[in-house]
Amino acid sequence: MSKSHITTTINGDVREFLCDPSDTLLSVLRDNLGLTGTKEGCGTGDCGACSVTVNGRLVCSCLVLGVEAEGAEIGTVEGIGSSDKLHVIQQKFLEHAALQCGICTPGLIVSTKALLEENPNPTEDEARYYLAGNLCRCTGYDKIIRAVLDSAETLRGAA
Numbered sequence: 001m002s003k004s005h006i007t008t009t010i011n012g013d014v015r016e017f018l019c020d021p022s023d024t025l026l027s028v029l030r031d032n033l034g035l036t037g038t039k040e041g042c043g044t045g046d047c048g049a050c051s052v053t054v055n056g057r058l059v060c061s062c063l064v065l066g067v068e069a070e071g072a073e074i075g076t077v078e079g080i081g082s083s084d085k086l087h088v089i090q091q092k093f094l095e096h097a098a099l100q101c102g103i104c105t106p107g108l109i110v111s112t113k114a115l116l117e118e119n120p121n122p123t124e125d126e127a128r129y130y131l132a133g134n135l136c137r138c139t140g141y142d143k144i145i146r147a148v149l150d151s152a153e154t155l156r157g158a159a
Contacts, residue, residue: 008069010035011079019066025059026050028066029076037077037106041135048134051107051114052076058114060133077106080113088158089113089151096147100138108134112148120156124149 003018010033017032029035029052038061041049045060052061053075054068081087086094089112099105108131115122115130122130127148128141136144 004067004070006067006070008072008074010074011076017066021065021067023066024062025052025054025064025066025069025074026061028069029061029074032066035076035078039103039106041103041107046135047104048107048111048131049104051110051134053110053114056114056117058111075110075113077110080109087113088154089116089147092147092151092154093144096143096150098139098143098147104134104136104138108136108144112151115148116152116155120152120159122149122152127152 001020003020005016005018007014007016015033017028019028019032026038026040029038038052039049040062041047043062045063048060050061051058054064054072081090089109093099093105093109111131111134115127119126124145127145
């Protein structure tokens with residue numbers, strides 16, 4: 001099987017890679033590009049651990065083929081904040097202890113950012129509904145939802 005040459009933009013940077021037509025975007029991000037923040041939880045699109053954005057749309061990267069990234073704008077957890085300056089969402093997840101083992105956290109942070117870009121003032125029910133595709137075995141969801149709503153409030157105040 002011949003590899004495809006793909007040019008895409010990831011977290012604002014133009015990137016090129018080769019991949020088999022059957023490679024998932026998740027495997028390309030992790031194995032080809034070294035962007036290991038995106039996690040594989042289930043491999044079937046049921047847990048949300050591998051959530052990224054493609055052209056502004058939240059997707060499970062385990063369900064997207066790497067070749068579909070051609071010409072697309074991809075957003076991963078690595079593009080949210082930095083090691084020396086956390087994004088508000090990352091800071092609020094820490095403040096509210098909304099993480100434990102960390103497998104779901106990158107997907108939840110990407111999903112929260114997508115939610116707040118779409119709806120800067122979600123109700124608790126709206127936040128719970130939007131994040132329903134992100135499963136967490138460790139925290140219970142109350143701390144996560146508190147972090148999301150606090151992030152929204154802080155980001156609205158900064159605007």
